[in-house]
Amino acid sequence: MQYTLHLTQGCNFACKYCGLAQAELNMSRETAFAAVDLALAEGDTSVGIGFYGGEPLLCKSLIYDIVKYGQEQIGSSERKIFYKLTTNGSLLDDEFLHFAAKNGLFISLSLDGNRQAHNLNRLDRSGKGTYSKAISALPMLLALNPFTPVMMTAAPNTAAYLADSVQHIFSLGVRNLICSLDYSAQWSESELEALRLQYKKLAEYYLRCVLEEKKLFFSPFESKINSHIKSREYCSERCKLGYDQISVGTDGALYPCIQFVGDSSYQIGHVSSGIEQTRRKEIFKQSRTEHKECQGCALKKRCLHTCACINKYSTVNISQPSPVLCAHERMLIPIADGIAARLYKKRSGLFIQQHYNKLYPLISLAEDFVTQQGGKL
Template sequence: MKFTLFVTQQCNLRCTYCYIDKHQETMTVSVAKKVVDFIFKKSIIGQEEINIGFFGGEPLLEFELIKEITSLIQNHPFYHNVKVNLSVVTNGTIFSDDIAEFINENDVSFGISCDGPPMIQDQFRVLVSGNKTSDIVEKNIRRAKKALPNVMVNAVYKPETLKYLPETVAYFSSLGIKQIYLNPDFSAAWTKADAEALPGVYDQVGQLYSKYYRQDNSHFISLIDSKITVILRNGYGESERCRMGDAEFAFTPKGNIYPCERLVGNGQNDHCIGSVFEGVDQVHMSCHKAADGEMNTACMSCGLKDYCMNWCGCSNYMASGYYNRVSPFMCASEKAAIQTSFNVFQTLERELGPTFYEHAAGKLMTNSLSEHYN
């Protein structure tokens, strides 16, 4: 089960593609207590491992609040009844020894959002003043890498930056980052030409992945590894598919509940399914389920449907305006990613035999930071 806490909607950046509404609202401790109670009630009913993410805004603007909420979680009566994984995703402008100590002591997964080399980062991820961010973010990535065992980077790519995706991967690798999440901006105006460019760009990323592995310098690259994992499993498992509003919830600073963190920031209350004070509105939730219940007819007849993220309601909504309608770009992206990953797997398995198969089947399945966090 996945729970995302918007500890604050304040942010010190003004990213051009951000889907989060900017407000001065910050979660109070009393709301946080209600959120934590909601989480554990849901997890006990479902008897599932739970993933709790601190998000924003910029969550580390409220570092003391994050520490307090973590204490609430760890001291909850049900804490030892279920496995709890904590994570935080930051824009990389804030880092300190105290933050590193907290992350290490509490075994928190730590992700930094950075879109790539300075020429990309400074075009789309700027300070409120409009000033560039690449210097401070790169400095903090290096600091975090030294202080923390596993630092993950989340990069969003757009039509303008698609062709630089291999350079972005190489840039992060040069900083010592070995866990790289690549996420398209589904709300962008992707064209047919962009879709046609995907196989070539993704293949270049696949070549980098293979090169690193051959050099005994393996990287987790979500574009490749997530699909290799799915290929080995013969498709997505039920627990991996989008279960927004059933096993996935996001909470605003006021305690309102949304079925996915990507649906919080679009300014439409239509996606709100309740609050921690009144619970989930089952009538409203059933409307969401009805809207999300039927797969596209085009997807139904596709041979890749079991390996594709056609079930991701929030990505579909951002791209097409419908929970259950896959956009042409997403369809092209999924096909290209599946083909590239299959080629990488076949090549490395042929070259290395059981060594790569065991690596792919074991280690790579254990990485749990959500790709939703941009």
């Protein structure tokens, strides 16, 4: 179980697509500690604590205190707390990176592509592009964790840069790229077509890389290829709303996921009183209501229409996907299937290991360890 603590509603950036109602509201130490207590009270051996914002690194000293408190609570028991955060990169410094490495805090970096694409939407508060600030700590992040995820948002005005942007990010040494769409934006037909052409271009690049045994993870292709291979069940992206993770607002209110924070109609408790199980169940049930247009769709087991967070963000209704999401899924799935079919036909060793060998993550880690040791064990 993961608890995501929204440490602040403040940010030092002003990204054009940001849905955050920025305010100088920070979580108190008492609230944060109560959230850690609640997470530990679940009794799991492994507990996840995420730091979110706004920009969570505006609250560095609170993060230090929370991690210290969490370690004190678990003492020398076998329990483990896994920490993670997503940052815009501008406030990362040596001290924090060493703290993260020492305490197993997993950092993801938001970066929207090459300089031109990134600077179209990810602006600082004076309206300047933030590309240089965002990548300044990337070399150190990658030195500490070669699998540091980069979180990229494709928006209508950056769609035409997608292929160059993805290749640029991989050329910086990144191997794990999580790319999602700005689903809340109005996408025109021509912008969606530009996006489709970019995916087609990227498919050729991805294919070449895999055939050359270069390990890279590009989430739109990986998730759809996976959903094809595991098509008997709903795709692995389907979460159990309110049961896989809980989001904690700055005031300690509990919500079933990130996009619900601040919307009292979806509050499912408070750190001081715990989770309201009845409300949690009701919201979960509501999220499982399938939209009528999706009921007979052949793609429904591979489609993100079940993500209540995306639906809420784009249509307000947690079980209604937006037309943009629908168009995007219909565009992406055949392209990903085409990649998979060609790699399978060519008997790509990396592709078969990655998608058909359950032990692949372990094998991959061992291979990377050997490479890092200069090829020797």
